[in-house]
Amino acid sequence: MQTYKEKKEGYVQVTGGKVWYKIVGENKGIPLIVLHGGPGYPHDYLEPLEDLSNDRKIIFYDQLGCGNSDRSDDKALWNVERFVDELRILIRQLKLNRYHLLGQSWGSALAACFALTKPDGLRSIIFADPYLSTHVWEKDANRLIQSLSAETKKILKNHTDSKILNTKEFKKASDEYYEKYVFRLNPIPVPILRSDNKMSRVIYNYMWGPKEFAATGTLKNFDLLPRLQELTLPILIICGRFDEATPEAGKQFKKLIPNAQLTIMENSAHMSHWNDREHYMKTVQEFLKNVK
Numbered sequence: 677m678q679t680y681k682e683k684k685e686g687y688v689q690v691t692g693g694k695v696w697y698k699i700v701g702e703n704k705g706i707p708l709i710v711l712h713g714g715p716g717y718p719h720d721y722l723e724p725l726e727d728l729s730n731d732r733k734i735i736f737y738d739q740l741g742c743g744n745s746d747r748s749d750d751k752a753l754w755n756v757e758r759f760v761d762e763l764r765i766l767i768r769q770l771k772l773n774r775y776h777l778l779g780q781s782w783g784s785a786l787a788a789c790f791a792l793t794k795p796d797g798l799r800s801i802i803f804a805d806p807y808l809s810t811h812v813w814e815k816d817a818n819r820l821i822q823s824l825s826a827e828t829k830k831i832l833k834n835h836t837d838s839k840i841l842n843t844k845e846f847k848k849a850s851d852e853y854y855e856k857y858v859f860r861l862n863p864i865p866v867p868i869l870r871s872d873n874k875m876s877r878v879i880y881n882y883m884w885g886p887k888e889f890a891a892t893g894t895l896k897n898f899d900l901l902p903r904l905q906e907l908t909l910p911i912l913i914i915c916g917r918f919d920e921a922t923p924e925a926g927k928q929f930k931k932l933i934p935n936a937q938l939t940i941m942e943n944s945a946h947m948s949h950w951n952d953r954e955h956y957m958k959t960v961q962e963f964l965k966n967v968k
Contacts, residue, residue: 683733688769690762692753693746697737697766701729706774706799708964709735711763712871713781713807715754715895716879718743720870722780724949727957731964735775737766742876754879755894760790767797776964778802781921781946782884788900791907800910800967802960805921805946808929809899810891816922817889820857828852832889841886850887857920858888860945868947888920904932911936912963916944916951937963 683702687694698719699707708728712719719736720743728734738745740753740762763786767775774797779787784806791801807813821832831840831849840846859868885892911933915926923940930938939959944951 687745688737688766690740690765691758692740692748692750695737695740695746695762695766696744697735697770699770700726700734700736701732703730703732705732705964706776706967707733707735707772708776708778709737709763709767709772711777711779711783711786712736712739712743713783713805714742714875714880715739715759715782715883716742716876717782718745718871718874720874721865721868721947722949723867724953724957725778727953728960728964731961735770738874741879743871743874747876749878751882754882756786756789756898759786760793763790764793764795767795773797774799776800776802776967778804778960779806780804780949781807784808785898785900788904788907791909792903798909800912800964801907802912802914802963803929804914805916805919805948806913806926806929807921808904808925809901810895810897811899812901812925812928813921814890816925817920820920820922821853821889824849824852824856850889853889856945857918858946860916860918860951861947865950868950901928901932904929905934907933908935910963910967912960913938914941914948914956914959916941916946916948918945919948920946 684699687696710722718738776799777787784803785808787801828849831846883893883895913926915921915923926938930936941948941952949956
């Protein structure tokens, strides 16, 4: 893969502090803004998306509270509405008249919520390994857990017991889930390790919970299914064959979104941009080129 020169790096003032951003590429295509997952899992793990800068500017940013952005202990900041407003401010400060969004995992939920406000200039959305409904996510996670070893299934059933969460046995069991349905990478790429090191577990635990497969935080009842039909702009859904954001969920979302298409990456888990990098980039490039 090519090495890219950072075109611009800076900060934008939002409610609660400063948000860091990076722009890669100099081409004149409509820019693509990348929304990372988590909540609280910063942009580094999405660096392969720099491959797309041959056609257009790629804009990364770390949502407030994680990565290179300001930190805060104010829980009043950790809600969907403020994250939507944060994205709106970033777009305004960067003077973007037209743009695409790519949201990975939780970033898909954020992109959808932003799109539902009917913003000017938004041309399309890519839902990558998407989280759009806690009910769907947990239903799929419970089914995926059933494919793991008997001992692992038994341990993971107790994910709400704080005493069990802190044991070596639980860590080993959850690592089996992460390896099979989240990473499917050996070794783990350095940018993913950077995201791990710079993530905000405060935000993640407050909004989602301590473990990937079950919500105990403020997103416990989050569900966009009733509103997906309102998203009428072009939408690409990408998920991996072994993704915790399952192909079954992707098919469900596609049926509800009027102008959506679905691509399943056959060699991928939740990191499709790493697992199936070349196919992923070609799929995104073709989609964006065809958006009118």
